[in-house]
Amino acid sequence: MNAHLVSLPNELYFIGIGGTGMSALATIAFEMGYQVSGSDIFCGENTCRLQEKGIQVFIGHSRERIKNISAVVISSAIPPENVELQEAIQRNIPIIHRGEMLAFFLNQKKGIAIAGTHGKTTTTSMISLLLEVAGLDPTVLVGGEVEDIGGNARFGDGEYFVSEADESDGSFLRLSPYCAVITNIEDDHLEYYGSQENEMNAFVSFTNGVKEGGFIVACGDHPNVQAMFNQHPQTNLMTYGMINDRVDVHGSMVEERAEGSLFRVTYLNQNLGSFILNIPGLHNVINSLACVAVGVKLGIDKKSIASALEMFKGVKRRYERIGYIDGTLVVDDYAHHPTEMSVVLRTALSRTLGKVIVVFQPHRYTRTKRLYREMAEILKKAHQVILFPIYSAGEKPIEGITSSLIYDELKKAGYDGVHMVSTIDEALDITENLIGPGNILITMGAGDVWKVADSMCRKNGNQLRKSMPVLRT
Numbered sequence: 245m246n247a248h249l250v251s252l253p254n255e256l257y258f259i260g261i262g263g264t265g266m267s268a269l270a271t272i273a274f275e276m277g278y279q280v281s282g283s284d285i286f287c288g289e290n291t292c293r294l295q296e297k298g299i300q301v302f303i304g305h306s307r308e309r310i311k312n313i314s315a316v317v318i319s320s321a322i323p324p325e326n327v328e329l330q331e332a333i334q335r336n337i338p339i340i341h342r343g344e345m346l347a348f349f350l351n352q353k354k355g356i357a358i359a360g361t362h363g364k365t366t367t368t369s370m371i372s373l374l375l376e377v378a379g380l381d382p383t384v385l386v387g388g389e390v391e392d393i394g395g396n397a398r399f400g401d402g403e404y405f406v407s408e409a410d411e412s413d414g415s416f417l418r419l420s421p422y423c424a425v426i427t428n429i430e431d432d433h434l435e436y437y438g439s440q441e442n443e444m445n446a447f448v449s450f451t452n453g454v455k456e457g458g459f460i461v462a463c464g465d466h467p468n469v470q471a472m473f474n475q476h477p478q479t480n481l482m483t484y485g486m487i488n489d490r491v492d493v494h495g496s497m498v499e500e501r502a503e504g505s506l507f508r509v510t511y512l513n514q515n516l517g518s519f520i521l522n523i524p525g526l527h528n529v530i531n532s533l534a535c536v537a538v539g540v541k542l543g544i545d546k547k548s549i550a551s552a553l554e555m556f557k558g559v560k561r562r563y564e565r566i567g568y569i570d571g572t573l574v575v576d577d578y579a580h581h582p583t584e585m586s587v588v589l590r591t592a593l594s595r596t597l598g599k600v601i602v603v604f605q606p607h608r609y610t611r612t613k614r615l616y617r618e619m620a621e622i623l624k625k626a627h628q629v630i631l632f633p634i635y636s637a638g639e640k641p642i643e644g645i646t647s648s649l650i651y652d653e654l655k656k657a658g659y660d661g662v663h664m665v666s667t668i669d670e671a672l673d674i675t676e677n678l679i680g681p682g683n684i685l686i687t688m689g690a691g692d693v694w695k696v697a698d699s700m701c702r703k704n705g706n707q708l709r710k711s712m713p714v715l716r717t
């Protein structure tokens with residue numbers, strides 16, 4: 245990594261300002277007094293929210309806007325051929341990566357940085373709400389839309405800065421947090437790291453960057469996390485989990501409910517009592533244990549921790565209920581890695597005696613090439629599967645890598661309930677014949693597959709979601 249950013253010009257122009265991470269960072273910069281503007285290729289919920297705050301947002305990119313800009317902010321999602329980026333390079337205008345700017349803000353405070361392949365957004369949101377309930381007035385940056393803060397960012401006057409830490413491009417190594425949280429580690433970013441060993445070493449470096457006097461919170465259930473700390477022991481480590489009895493913060497399920505869970509927690513074998521979580525899924529109970537661990541370490545009282553978890557409303561596109569159609573619950577989820585897909589399907593199957601129908605959109609050609617067999621194996625658990633074309637997320641196509649790879653795997657396994665579609669209308673035609681009382685229909689993927697659920701519910705006039713999500717960049 246390059247040297248840390250030591251100062252920021254007052255005027256900042258964000259290319260791709262509507263992305264979840266970029267809009268959150270733009271919001272915080274604006275609240276801190278910087279002059280913020282930016283551009284994006286489409287108008288969405290995030291751009292509208294920025295405009296309501298008084299931030300100038302241009303739709304479309306133009307070289308003309310860059311001529312008098314002090315600095316340009318980009319994320320890894322911005323391609324080299326972007327005309328505004330090219331103009332900035334030609335004019336020698338400082339170009340700041342999103343990760344650099346996040347580090348500049350977070351490192352000045354007591355940063356709580358949450359990293360991991362899965363569960364980052366939910367865990368970050370829970371910890372943020374806990375600090376707010378405890379009266380600590382945190383600054384928050386989340387990679388999703390959180391009901392509890394009314395968006396994806398919150399500026400606070402307190403000493404804590406809570407943020408997701410993006411391991412996908414190595415930018416989390418710029419962070420020097422007071423607390424580093426690791427939810428899990430899987431080989432999900434090999435296009436950047438080249439090998440799982442390199443990715444594991446990056447997580448080691450991330451934990452080594454914790455400030456003196458700070459601490460690490462990590463999931464002791466996850467084998468790669470266990471292996472990492474066995475090889476690289478840390479004295480300031482607090483572990484959590486439900487499977488591993490040797491963790492510091494241990495949870496045990498009391499009752500799984502239709503919309504959440506009741507569970508008990510012990511800390512170093514001392515009973516902390518029972519906690520209620522009003523969002524479904526065992527994985528979310530495990531995420532909440534990270535929140536409990538952080539709260540205990542910061543000296544937050546048990547009552548505040550319990551209140552925050554019970555109040556937590558969840559994150560958009562994380563098993564988000566969109567509406568009901570003829571007795572079928574329509575759910576939308578961001579899951580795109582086999583581990584996430586498995587968790588979502590397990591949650592749905594445990595909550596209905598009816599059929600589970602999945603509309604799945606693979607994410608990235610590189611991930612599909614590496615994991616299409618695993619994706620097919622997970623999808624076999626559903627009663628019906630509708631496959632969309634791959635959402636590229638800016639990647640160039642790879643010859644021979646399409647959704648047909650998953651389709652063919654399912655067919656070879658004797659699975660007959662799979663359909664290939666190219667458009668939302670085609671998906672709607674199929675799903676209309678599959679809905680019925682007691683069924684669950686899930687739109688699943690990190691791209692724009694959510695539009696199927698949204699269109700279905702709008703068409704039938706029964707929608708719980710109040711607003712549209714945006715693609716994450």
